[in-house]
Amino acid sequence: MPPNPPPFEPEKRPAITIGPDDGRYPTLSRGFNQRWIAHPEYVRLITSSDGVVTALREAVNQKPADPKRTRVTVRSGGHCYEDFVCGDDVRVILDLSPMCGIAYDPRLEAWAVEAGATNWHVYSHLFPLSGRTLPAGSCYSVGLGGHITGGGYGLLSRQAGLTVDYLYAVEVAVVNRDRTVDLVVATRDDPDPHVRDLWWAHTGGGGGNFGVVTRFWFRDLPTPPRKVLITARAWPWSGFKEKKDFIPLVANYCDYFARHQDPGTAAGRLFALLTLNHRANGEIGLVAQVDTATDDPGDTKDAGVAAMQDFLRQVDSRAVPDSRPMWESVAEHAAIPNAWHPRMMPWLTATQALNGSGENRCGKYKSAYLRKPLTDDQIGAMWDYLGNAHFKDYDNKAAVIQIDSYGSAVNRPPRDTATRQRDSILKMQYQVYWNRPSDSLPDHEAEARHLKWIRETYRATFAETGGVPVTDGRSDGCYINYPDVDLSDDDWNKSEQPWSQLYYKDAYDRLQRIKARWDPLNVFHHGQSIQPKSTR
Structure with a gap:
């Protein structure tokens, strides 16, 4: 605790209203995902908690100028993946980005x-x-x-x-x-x-x-760690001639995290991202980080260094083609070309090196929690859809299946939370990006092609469970921060588990009651918002 800390009192500044005639309006009517552009009556840039109260009270008591645009939405960073913040039915956007104290x-x-x-x-x-x-x-x-x-x-x-x-x-x-x-x-x-x-x-x-x-x-x-060891490697797609060359890479990666789930060990703290880019990208990427207390990356007595070495021996093994430095960007992250050999650096420096959001593009996303490693059949399906058996003519370098390490301390929560997926070992992100040619002339044909790739790839991976990662012995649903409206569509979710169960599991009933208590008018709603449950 800082000595004699002052009370936290954010500076009170007037809110700013941005209307359609303001030069800032086109920028503030959209977020990170350029697929969604709103046309609100106004955007309110708010600078204090009191300002939020005033702006919200005004918004919910105003009569909409357009009956088709009625929603009041909220933005902080603007990274919502669906049209929940910026959509055709949005009347007012309350933008909290100036509130960053x-x-x-x-x-x-x-x-x-x-x-x-x-x-x-x-x-x-x-x-x-x-x-x-x-x-x-x-x-x-x-x-x-x-x-x-x-x-x-x-x-x-x-x-x-x-x-x-x-x-x-x-x-x-x-x-x-x-x-x-x-x-x-x-x-x-x-x-x-x-x-x-x-x-x-x-x-x-x-x-x-x-x-x-x-x-x-x-x-x-x-x-945070005083220092961390990071590495970034890539495997050229040209080295993967057949499915049997590809399966060991993904299987060994999954197996490592299945075996290392103790946060009390360095291996249990190691975090990695395996980014399976479409073959059109040219390479598959890997980023890994582990904390360490030594300044000498050659000191194998250090647990963090030893864990990194063991991890790379297992994943970048003789069973897969030779890796090289990473030259291509992976998903939302820029390339890190100078870290094939693990590099030691202060934690914040490493965090900055790994930081990224990617350029502002159109995008579609899907997710999965995994309780057990992917099966060979699932890995084989991913191979097929990454430009090998299917979508060979699809040339999008920004089509990605990313497998994130997970679990360890996540699975030992200090208290009960509404986040219910607490025994998974891996987390998957399906991502596809494309550029919008212009605001007035969106390329619907291109969008349909990219959506077809990600939807069919995801469905093939989880073909045995209705095209989605249901809660069972192997998987455990989806991540609400990567929203996916396809989970609400019977054409793409053929399981018996609705979107609400995939996101929230047994928490949904309680969340519905809380919704009814604190948002009785259902002011805050969108395509996959929690539906209030009657408490009568």
Whole structure:
């Protein structure tokens, strides 16, 4: 705790209203995913919690100029993957990005972070101030307002858990039945069970469901490693002539994390991203990081160095083609060409080196939690759809299946949260990107081609369970922070598990009751928002 810390009082500045005639309007009417462009009556840039209350009260009491545009949505970093924030039915966007303050709050004995702050604000501001950090994501520009509420994770999660494991309190502007607005601070130990429920709902219930989050408070944050060892490697696709050449790479990677799930060991803390780019990209990428206390990467007595060496021996083995330095970008991350040999560097320096969000493009995303390694049949299906047996003429370098290491400390949560997937060992991201030629002339034919690739690839991977990763012995549903409206479509989800179960499992019933209590008018809704449940 800092000596004599001042109370956390964010600077109060007037909100700014951006209308269609303002030069900033085209930029602020969209987010990271250029696939979704809204045409709201206005965008309100808000700078304080009181400003949120005022702006929200005004918005919910105004009559829409266009009856087809009625939704009030909220943005922090703008990385929503579907049209939940920027869509054709959006009337008002409340933009919290100016609210990015970070300070210690002695009243709650916790670090306060405003909801408009990004991952990079936490790394570059919170860490120097406190020596602590959040185990948050690698994409620097992702806003905490959505990242935290969906159960965000990152490169430190296998040793420190999820971001929500440190959430002590959340401040939320909620709309009452009479359209008044209250600002509620919900803590995990509040004596009122309804207020505790509101806190709990923000530990994995997803953004855009209950109200407008204005700030978070975190306690007992972890200390990041003093130094980490990182590596980045790539395998040229030209070396993979047949499916039998490809299967050992993915199988050995999955097997390593199945065997190393103890966060008390260096191997259990090692985090990696295996990025299976489409063959059109030219190479498959790997990034890995592990904490270490030594300055000598040749010191094999150091547990972190030894873990990295063991990991690379298993994954970059004689069973696969020779690797080389990474030259091509992978998904949302830029290439790291000078780290084939593992490099030692301070944690924040390494975090900056790995930081990335990619260029602003159109995109579609899917996800999966894995409780066990992928089977050879699943790996074979992925091979087929990465430009080998199927989609050979598909030349998109930015079509990706990424397999993230997971589990370890994530699977040993300190308390109950709404994030229910707590025994998975891997997390998958299906991603496809393309450029929009212009705002007025979107290329629908191109979009259909890219959507066809990702939908059919995903369905083939999970063909045995209705085309989605159902909760069973091998997989455990999907990640709400990678929303996918196809899960609500019977054409693509042929399992008996609805989208709500895939995201929330047994938490959904409780989340529905919380929704009914705190958002009785269902002001905050979108294509996959939590449906309020009658409490009568």
